[in-house]
Amino acid sequence: MSEEKKESERQSLPSEDDKTRRDFLQDMGAAALLGAAALMTGSDEAQAKTTWAEWFQKNYRLMTDEEKKEAIVRVIEMEKGKFMAENMDKGYPNSTGESYGIQVGGNAYNLAGVTLEGQHYYEAESVPRKDAFYFPIQCQQCEKPPCVKVCPVRATYRDPDGIVVIDYNWCIGCRMCMAACPYWARRFNWGDPNLPKEEMNPKTHYLGNRPRMRGMVEKCTFCVQRTRHGRYPACVEVCPAGVRKFGNLLDPESEIRKILERKRVFRLKADLNTFPKFFYFID
Amino acid sequence: MSIIRFAIDFVKYVLTGGIRYYVWLGILGILIVPWAYGAYQQLIAHGMIVAGFTDQISWAIYEGNFIFLVGVAAAAVTVVFPYYVYKYKPLKDVVLIGEMLAITAVIMVIIFIVFHMGRPDRAWHMIPVIGIFNWPNSMLAWDVLVIYGYLFLNFVCGFYNMHQTYTGRPINEMFYKTFIYIAIMWAPSIHIVTAFLLNTMPARPMWFHSIMPIKFLSTAFAAGPALIIATLLIIRKRTDLKIPDEAINFLSQVMLWCLGIAIILTFSEVVTELYPSTEHADQLKYALFGLHGMTKIVPWLWASWIIMICSFLLLLIPGIRKNYNILPVICVVMFIGIWIEKGIALVIPGMVPSPIGEIAEYSPTWIEIFITIGNWAIGLAIFTFLVKGAIGVMTGEVRHPNFDNRNASQGGH
Amino acid sequence: MFLNRNIIGIITTFLIIAALHGCGDTKSVPKAKEAEAAAPVTDCFESREGYTSVQRVENVVPEYGYPNVKCSQATTGVLWWGDPFYDTVPMGDMPIVDDETRGDYAIAEAVVKPRESKLMYFNMEPTKHCAFCHNGKMVPFPKDKKPRLLAAHQDIVGNSLQLMHGRAAFWCLDCHNATNRNRLIDHKGNDISFNQPQKLCGKCHGEVYIDWRLGIHGKRIGSWTKEGKKRWWVCTECHNPHTVQILRYNPIKPEPPPILPKGTKNGDHEITKGKETPLAGH
Ligand code: SF4
Ligand code: SF4
Numbered sequence: 001m002s003e004e005k006k007e008s009e010r011q012s013l014p015s016e017d018d019k020t021r022r023d024f025l026q027d028m029g030a031a032a033l034l035g036a037a038a039l040m041t042g043s044d045e046a047q048a049k050t051t052w053a054e055w056f057q058k059n060y061r062l063m064t065d066e067e068k069k070e071a072i073v074r075v076i077e078m079e080k081g082k083f084m085a086e087n088m089d090k091g092y093p094n095s096t097g098e099s100y101g102i103q104v105g106g107n108a109y110n111l112a113g114v115t116l117e118g119q120h121y122y123e124a125e126s127v128p129r130k131d132a133f134y135f136p137i138q139c140q141q142c143e144k145p146p147c148v149k150v151c152p153v154r155a156t157y158r159d160p161d162g163i164v165v166i167d168y169n170w171c172i173g174c175r176m177c178m179a180a181c182p183y184w185a186r187r188f189n190w191g192d193p194n195l196p197k198e199e200m201n202p203k204t205h206y207l208g209n210r211p212r213m214r215g216m217v218e219k220c221t222f223c224v225q226r227t228r229h230g231r232y233p234a235c236v237e238v239c240p241a242g243v244r245k246f247g248n249l250l251d252p253e254s255e256i257r258k259i260l261e262r263k264r265v266f267r268l269k270a271d272l273n274t275f276p277k278f279f280y281f282i283d
Numbered sequence: 284m285s286i287i288r289f290a291i292d293f294v295k296y297v298l299t300g301g302i303r304y305y306v307w308l309g310i311l312g313i314l315i316v317p318w319a320y321g322a323y324q325q326l327i328a329h330g331m332i333v334a335g336f337t338d339q340i341s342w343a344i345y346e347g348n349f350i351f352l353v354g355v356a357a358a359a360v361t362v363v364f365p366y367y368v369y370k371y372k373p374l375k376d377v378v379l380i381g382e383m384l385a386i387t388a389v390i391m392v393i394i395f396i397v398f399h400m401g402r403p404d405r406a407w408h409m410i411p412v413i414g415i416f417n418w419p420n421s422m423l424a425w426d427v428l429v430i431y432g433y434l435f436l437n438f439v440c441g442f443y444n445m446h447q448t449y450t451g452r453p454i455n456e457m458f459y460k461t462f463i464y465i466a467i468m469w470a471p472s473i474h475i476v477t478a479f480l481l482n483t484m485p486a487r488p489m490w491f492h493s494i495m496p497i498k499f500l501s502t503a504f505a506a507g508p509a510l511i512i513a514t515l516l517i518i519r520k521r522t523d524l525k526i527p528d529e530a531i532n533f534l535s536q537v538m539l540w541c542l543g544i545a546i547i548l549t550f551s552e553v554v555t556e557l558y559p560s561t562e563h564a565d566q567l568k569y570a571l572f573g574l575h576g577m578t579k580i581v582p583w584l585w586a587s588w589i590i591m592i593c594s595f596l597l598l599l600i601p602g603i604r605k606n607y608n609i610l611p612v613i614c615v616v617m618f619i620g621i622w623i624e625k626g627i628a629l630v631i632p633g634m635v636p637s638p639i640g641e642i643a644e645y646s647p648t649w650i651e652i653f654i655t656i657g658n659w660a661i662g663l664a665i666f667t668f669l670v671k672g673a674i675g676v677m678t679g680e681v682r683h684p685n686f687d688n689r690n691a692s693q694g695g696h
Numbered sequence: 697m698f699l700n701r702n703i704i705g706i707i708t709t710f711l712i713i714a715a716l717h718g719c720g721d722t723k724s725v726p727k728a729k730e731a732e733a734a735a736p737v738t739d740c741f742e743s744r745e746g747y748t749s750v751q752r753v754e755n756v757v758p759e760y761g762y763p764n765v766k767c768s769q770a771t772t773g774v775l776w777w778g779d780p781f782y783d784t785v786p787m788g789d790m791p792i793v794d795d796e797t798r799g800d801y802a803i804a805e806a807v808v809k810p811r812e813s814k815l816m817y818f819n820m821e822p823t824k825h826c827a828f829c830h831n832g833k834m835v836p837f838p839k840d841k842k843p844r845l846l847a848a849h850q851d852i853v854g855n856s857l858q859l860m861h862g863r864a865a866f867w868c869l870d871c872h873n874a875t876n877r878n879r880l881i882d883h884k885g886n887d888i889s890f891n892q893p894q895k896l897c898g899k900c901h902g903e904v905y906i907d908w909r910l911g912i913h914g915k916r917i918g919s920w921t922k923e924g925k926k927r928w929w930v931c932t933e934c935h936n937p938h939t940v941q942i943l944r945y946n947p948i949k950p951e952p953p954p955i956l957p958k959g960t961k962n963g964d965h966e967i968t969k970g971k972e973t974p975l976a977g978h
Pocket of ligand 1 (some may be wrong): 138140142184219
């Protein structure tokens with residue numbers, strides 16, 4: 001009860017009630033006030049004391065509730081007339097059990113964001129798992145591919161249709177490209193290929209899915225052996241949810257251009273300026 | 284035809300020596316046996332699958348040694364430069380040793396690269412005209428260029444000098460000095476370009492630091508003189524070549540201050556990474572503390588730092604620096620410390636976590652270790668031969684039968 | 697002498713330490729994999745387990761010896777189509793939307809897998825199908841569309857008063873033709889085949905329908921080119937209209953996760969951390 005009373009007293013401080021003000025001021029740290037008294041002229045003593053106390057006040061975060069109230073009152077006192085300081089919020093206790101955030105656009109709240117250097121694996125019984133954000137990564141067929149730039153023998157190059165391919169017979173296995181690729185899209189054939197013959201696709205391409213010898217690098221080719229004959233890449237076809245789309249970026253009517261037009265699209269690690277041609281969209 | 288005679292005499296001299304000499308070569312020879320086994324397994328029988336690489340950690344110990352040795356090669360400039368540019372006389376006989384060290388280190392670099400490559404048999408693809416040399420785009424192409432160029436320059440300088448001393452003919456100053464000055468300018472470039480090889484890859488945040496070239500140079504100019512000092516002290520003990528104390532003291536000063544700079548640069552790098560502690564610091568954190576319980580690199584990194592700092596502090600004390608019983612011990616330990624820093628604690632953490640966040644551990648297989656030790660044995664053997672031959676020439680033990688005495692006094696450098 | 701012994705000693709010690717530290721696990725040289733030819737899975741599903749079943753047929757494309765599909769050993773899901781058009785029928789007429797959402801790629805030859813053959817009750821009677829029972833006599837035609845508790849088909853709709861579609865705004869007979877149970881029906885009373893559910897679903901789900909027509913929602917296989925023939929997946933191949941409100945897409949068993957990188961013990965760092973404090977990231 002008495003707390004409430006005090007409170008109301010203090011809120012009425014900006015009024016002309018001199019006595020209340022003096023009471024209040026006497027609550028303040030004595031040492032500071034003595035200094036103030038010595039420095040300031042008597043006529044404006046109250047004002048001086050307030051200034052002095054303000055100069056000596058603690059960091060807001062470390063104040064007790066009592067001190068916070070006093071600090072607020074001081075601000076009201078000192079700023080009076082400059083703006084409507086008396087309306088200042090006196091609700092000092094901050095909120096616990098809440099955590100504020102702003103979300104702009106359609107991206108779902110998720111844990112991982114699109115930074116990648118953490119650890120990202122799943123061991124789920126079934127998918128999609130609630131709250132999970134799946135992020136398949138493969139060769140992004142960069143428009144300015146660092147892998148091509150670093151290759152000392154031009155074993156890897158960008159074909160005119162934009163697919164970055166590797167001449168498996170020209171690669172010397174230096175693995176510069178593996179280190180330079182920001183998407184970790186390249187793999188090395190450490191040993192001889194050992195896939196059983198029956199599992200091999202008989203339809204192959206020199207730059208694509210033919211068996212690769214040991215000691216050289218390979219990567220995704222967007223299934224050149226399929227796409228150059230008009231067939232969707234295998235990854236696009238296999239996705240049971242139809243999430244992957246493929247098409248001609250130069251044709252405004254193609255599926256992929258329609259997505260760029262209609263959906264919220266982003267590219268992974270766009271800051272690296274490799275201009276990936278692999279887009280992520282959120283529906 | 285004095286060249287052929289020189290070659291024959293040089294080789295003859297190099298292959299003869301005392302019992303200690305043969306024991307030393309014998310030890311190195313024994314190390315070649317497991318090397319041959321490993322080389323067969325990796326290069327011929329099974330491919331790189333017998334080594335400890337994974338797709339996550341696709342560069343490892345061979346690449347690390349390569350980087351370290353490029354530094355050692357570049358460090359020859361720490362004796363050549365003061366001698367030719369500042370005419371610092373005490374280094375007169377050391378210059379040739381430096382050049383031999385450079386030749387050896389570059390040869391070792393090439394050997395390590397052969398083992399690093401998946402298809403060394405296709406190396407001819409790099410040769411311009413018959414192959415494709417992706418220059419100036421590829422930093423590796425630059426590196427090949429500067430490394431082979433450096434080998435050529437040092438070979439010409441070193442052997443031209445020795446040949447003239449051997450025959451007693453005067454040195455053609457125009458020709459020789461031109462090469463020497465080019466070599467001096469060339470030397471830092473090999474290590475700078477090697478640093479560019481790594482630090483031009485934003486995919487690997489730990490390497491993506493503009494500090495790397497200068498840090499490479501400073502560590503190299505600490506490790507290289509360390510090796511030269513150790514060699515010089517052995518030469519003083521075992522041969523007739525007189526190495527003045529000033530030469531050694533000078534080199535230990537160079538070593539000391541380059542080490543100091545290296546420590547500052549390492550420290551700057553750590554602060555820059557760990558203070559904001561972004562995701563890009565994960566690789567350094569992996570090296571320093573381990574990630575998700577994977578800590579294989581941690582003891583190595585700390586060991587190398589402790590070695591570097593302790594060596595620095597000890598070398599600061601003139602009494603220790605000038606004590607030729609303790610100095611070589613510090614030199615060898617520091618050499619190893621820097622080797623760990625370059626060979627293990629630099630390359631592998633750049634691969635972990637991978638650009639998409641995969642954390643893997645690397646452990647070399649026995650085959651990799653055999654090959655690495657064997658490569659070093661080969662390198663030490665080459666170095667022994669070259670240095671022995673060079674000393675023979677300098678002390679006049681290897682000499683043309685028609686040695687021209689008129690110029691003998693001004694022979695040498 | 698003293699100094700040399702020291703140096704050699706240090707080098708040796710170092711090499712031993714290096715060797716001991718490094719050689720935890722020596723990789724053995726793998727032999728060429730024995731072709732342990734496990735029998736191929738023949739009973740597969742395409743996108744919804746139990747609703748889009750397909751049988752593997754060998755040598756459908758004799759040129760390459762392709763089967764019609766190859767299926768996962770782990771999940772029995774189809775992983776690869778040897779012949780994307782095997783067992784399909786023309787999609788039938790679809791209105792072309794004549795504005796910017798037209799979708800030029802939708803004019804190519806389009807085929808679908810008929811849905812009717814996958815419906816259990818539909819095929820209980822081979823000729824009259826649903827109408828065998830729902831003929832007005834055996835099961836009388838309902839008088840109105842008012843929701844009421846159904847005693848039958850509870851395997852499809854557990855509680856007909858709480859249909860998991862439309863949030864109580866509509867009911868079975870808004871989609872199922874009351875007098876011709878072999879067909880669907882739209883709000884105008886148009887008769888729609890079970891094979892063309894898109895005609896019905898698109899009436900309400902316009903945005904998604906446009907996306908689907910443009911090829912950016914749902915799945916198509918075959919040719920990606922403008923003129924190329926495509927097989928389209930229709931709505932009910934992926935979504936179960938009776939449960940869609942709580943289950944947009946039936947969860948399926950994933951393929952086994954990739955082999956963990958060397959040294960990594962489990963793949964759940966992110967999950968455990970996330971559970972403790974969702975804001976902390978990792
Ligand atoms: S994702 Fe990697 S491999 Fe693919 S093009 Fe880009 S840099 Fe090259
Ligand atoms: S590994 Fe092959 S493709 Fe990659 S950079 Fe080296 S030579 Fe080029």
